[in-house]
Amino acid sequence: MAKVEKNKVVKFHYTLKDKETGEVLDSSQQYGEPLTVLIGANNIIPGLERQMEGMEVGEKKTIEVKAEEAYGPKDENLIQKIPIENFQGIELQKGMPLQAQTPDGQIINLVVVDFNDKEVTVDMNHPLAGKDLVFDVEIVDVRDATLEEISHGHAH
Known part of the structure; x- marks a missing residue:
């Protein structure tokens, strides 16, 4: 067999x-x-x-x-704070999956970890x-x- x-x-x-x-x-x-x-x-x-x-x-x-x-393993360098201005028009929620595009056109999956009125913490690690x-x-x-x-x- x-x-x-x-x-x-x-x-x-x-x-x-x-x-x-x-x-x-x-x-x-x-x-x-x-x-x-x-x-x-x-x-x-x-x-x-x-x-x-x-x-x-x-x-x-x-x-x-x-x-x-x-x-x-989870890479702490892939958890970053990004200015909230980059998320205009998006109704943010903790745990929300999003996609971003790098300057060279690569698509990155990320998850909103936390946010306030100045910045959004995102996690780009694989879920x-x-x-x-x-x-x-x-x-x-x-x-x-x-x-x-x-x-x-x-x-x-």
Whole structure:
């Protein structure tokens, strides 16, 4: 039976939970189909991919992934204060997700942490940075990747 390993295309169902709170953060079930990835192409977080290696079709496993092998630790340098003038026309709320564009055109996701009449504190870390995660995984299918998939770095 095919096993999860480098250069295999793997379909799997998952439920992602915050290890600390147990809160369900995401699940393939809500999308109605399993996630499909090319193993070894950095398409999923390293800690999840590493611990899925060797699993077979039909196998279920609970996988714990430390923050360092998921979205990394929270970087305090990515929490910044920005003059409120940059937020004109926006009805700010704590926890509000926003997007900003850098001078070179890159889109950055950020969250409003706090604000007053002079400045807005925003967090540009990934929302799951600093969190230990738990994945309930079920392998649905494993197949050899095509040469095209390997050269493109993702499953087709």
